Amino acid sequence: MSQFFDQVYAVVQKIPIGRITSYGAIALYLGHPQSARMVGYAMNASHHRPDVPAHRVVNRNGMLTGKHHFHGSKLMQQLLESEGLMLKNDQIIDFEDFFWDPNTVLPPFEI
DNA sequence: ATCTTGACCTAAT
DNA sequence: CATTAGGCCAAGA
Numbered sequence: 014m015s016q017f018f019d020q021v022y023a024v025v026q027k028i029p030i031g032r033i034t035s036y037g038a039i040a041l042y043l044g045h046p047q048s049a050r051m052v053g054y055a056m057n058a059s060h061h062r063p064d065v066p067a068h069r070v071v072n073r074n075g076m077l078t079g080k081h082h083f084h085g086s087k088l089m090q091q092l093l094e095s096e097g098l099m100l101k102n103d104q105i106i107d108f109e110d111f112f113w114d115p116n117t118v119l120p121p122f123e124i
Numbered sequence: 125a126t127c128t129t130g131a132c133c134t135a136a137t
Numbered sequence: 138c139a140t141t142a143g144g145c146c147a148a149g150a
Contacts, residue, residue, distance in 0.1 A: 018147090036132055040145090046133085048145045053131035058147080072132065079131030 017043065020122075021055040022062060024115050028069045031096040032113035033105060035073040042115040042122055057082060068092040075108030 020043050028034055036052040045051070052070070056079060059065040068089045072078050080089040080103065090100050099106040115122075 037134090040132080045145080047143095049132040049134095050130070050145055051132090051147075054145095054147060056131050067131080070131075077131090082131060 017045070017048075017051060018055045018058065021052050022059060022065050024119070025056075025059075025065050025067065025070060027115070027119065028066060028113055031098065032111050033069045033071055033075070033093070033098070033108070034113045034115060036070060037073050038114050038116060039070070042119065044122060053079065066092075069096075069113075071105060071108075075105035075112075077103045077105075 021039055024039050024042060035049075036056075037046075037049040039052045040046060040049040056065075056067045056070060059067050067079070068083070070079075077089050077093075077100070080086055083089045090103070093100060093105070098111060105111065
């Protein structure tokens with residue numbers, strides 16, 4: 014089951030193209046407000062899952078803290094830029110404008 | 125089995 | 138302002 018990881022992947026897959034969200038927002042949505050680290054860990058373990066757009070998940074400041082875990086260190090930035098986002102110094106410009114919050118967009122999470 | 129290390133976040137100092 | 142401390146819990150050594 015590994016519920017939590019799968020739930021994380023399910024949410025990440027719903028992030029629209031060109032939008033991004035944060036680890037903490039996902040953790041909060043799933044009812045684990047203090048388990049943001051686990052969301053990041055789930056991403057680390059999502060390499061063998063092809064349909065999980067891990068590049069659309071950044072930390073709450075819009076910084077690409079996980080870029081080193083991609084195949085190339087530029088890959089994450091390139092993927093985001095190809096979706097229309099602008100980046101500077103590993104940080105998303107106008108992060109708040111592109112932020113996609115599952116807590117306000119998706120229906121309340123239910124077990 | 126224990127110890128360490130994290131794609132994090134918040135609250136307190 | 139910046140820095141620390143604590144909580145979270147899955148893997149690897």
